[in-house]
Amino acid sequence: MAVPKRRVSHARQGKRRSHHHLKPRQNTYCHRCGSAILPHYVCWNCGYYNIQGKEVVAVEEEEK
Numbered sequence: 001m002a003v004p005k006r007r008v009s010h011a012r013q014g015k016r017r018s019h020h021h022l023k024p025r026q027n028t029y030c031h032r033c034g035s036a037i038l039p040h041y042v043c044w045n046c047g048y049y050n051i052q053g054k055e056v057v058a059v060e061e062e063e064k
């Protein structure tokens, strides 16, 4: 609610801002290789999507 700045007590301001925090990023672990992945994303490490899954993205070998 629009109110002059000085009229809002610190407690009230704090209550309003109690919802301003950020949620931590959710991550899950690849069923195939166990590396941390974002949900609904293809695994960066092995290129698989889910348990039954097939290789969705071919992973290139790293060059030495």
Ligand SMILES: [Zn+2]
Pocket (backbone or CB within 6 Å): 030, 031, 032, 033, 034, 035, 043, 044, 045, 046, 047, 048
């Ligand atoms: Zn993987």
